[in-house]
Amino acid sequence: MATRKGLLALAEHVLRSAGIEEAGEEARRILEDVLGIKKQELCLAPGAEVPESGEKCFLKIIDERKTRKPLAYLLKRAYFRNESLFVNEACLIPRPETEILVDSVARQIINDEEISILDIGTGPGTIAVSLLRMLPKTRATLLDISGEALDAAGRNLGRYGLQDRAKLVKGDLFSAFDEESKWDVIVSNPPYLTTAELENAQPELKFEPECALDGGKDGLDFYRIIVPSAWRHLGSGGLLAFEVGAGQAETVSTWLRDAGYDNIQRFRDYLQIERVVIARKP
Numbered sequence: 695m696a697t698r699k700g701l702l703a704l705a706e707h708v709l710r711s712a713g714i715e716e717a718g719e720e721a722r723r724i725l726e727d728v729l730g731i732k733k734q735e736l737c738l739a740p741g742a743e744v745p746e747s748g749e750k751c752f753l754k755i756i757d758e759r760k761t762r763k764p765l766a767y768l769l770k771r772a773y774f775r776n777e778s779l780f781v782n783e784a785c786l787i788p789r790p791e792t793e794i795l796v797d798s799v800a801r802q803i804i805n806d807e808e809i810s811i812l813d814i815g816t817g818p819g820t821i822a823v824s825l826l827r828m829l830p831k832t833r834a835t836l837l838d839i840s841g842e843a844l845d846a847a848g849r850n851l852g853r854y855g856l857q858d859r860a861k862l863v864k865g866d867l868f869s870a871f872d873e874e875s876k877w878d879v880i881v882s883n884p885p886y887l888t889t890a891e892l893e894n895a896q897p898e899l900k901f902e903p904e905c906a907l908d909g910g911k912d913g914l915d916f917y918r919i920i921v922p923s924a925w926r927h928l929g930s931g932g933l934l935a936f937e938v939g940a941g942q943a944e945t946v947s948t949w950l951r952d953a954g955y956d957n958i959q960r961f962r963d964y965l966q967i968e969r970v971v972i973a974r975k976p
């Protein structure tokens with residue numbers, strides 16, 4: 695039987711040879727997951743033996759990770775703000791920069807306001823679940839074109855007891871709703887990568903759903919549709935909030951201004967890239 699330490703050393707080597715930078719950290723996370731233990735426990739007894747079934751399961755995951763399939767898909771879990779979210783392969787894996795979007799929306803809402811939110815392209819419910827948990831009086835509609843992504847979102851709503859304040863809707867942008875439907879906040883992290891960015895992306899990205907990443911030639915296809923069509927679905931004073939790709943904030947702000955929105959604000963992410971644009975319908 696192999697020890698924890700032995701398996702970790704082997705796995706780190708395998709993952710590093712596959713070009714994975716955080717090889718040691720990832721190997722440790724996989725072993726913790728397989729054994730169902732916490733980091734502290736692993737550190738306390740690195741010499742403990744791993745049962746054969748655990749070893750087999752661990753090596754199978756390492757083998758799959760070698761193909762550069764993202765760890766979140768292998769462990770079916772991703773972390774976002776204070777949530778641990780279930781993800782499947784129909785979901786975009788939550789990114790830390792999306793926290794900036796969630797924070798900038800939350801800052802616009804008074805804690806006990808009864809607000810309705812539409813999250814377009816919700817994936818595993820990343821934005822909506824976070825906002826519903828932060829703002830106890832809000833209700834949310836979670837829209838996605840993928841039924842499988844909505845399954846994940848439903849599980850995450852259930853995990854945090856939010857089903858009663860949320861509705862899952864399958865559809866393509868606003869075509870899923872009648873013309874009179876209105877929300878106080880419309881938020882979206884739409885696909886915004888350009889065709890060239892997608893082609894040159896790191897191997898992990900190829901495993902993520904293209905329909906969650908591909909924003910067309912200039913990456914802006916979804917803003918072209920959402921900016922004008924959100925107007926009729928927002929009440930007066932309503933908020934429209936986007937995550938945008940690198941270099942897109944200026945264009946999206948201009949489109950918002952031209953469409954009649956005001957109070958346009960932009961926020962940078964941890965790498966100082968303009969990542970979020972928000973605006974009000976007057």
Ligand code: GLN
Nearest residue numbers: 883884885886887906907
């Ligand atoms: N931020 C993601 C990435 O660069 C893209 C997400 C999106 O297209 N909305 O991998």
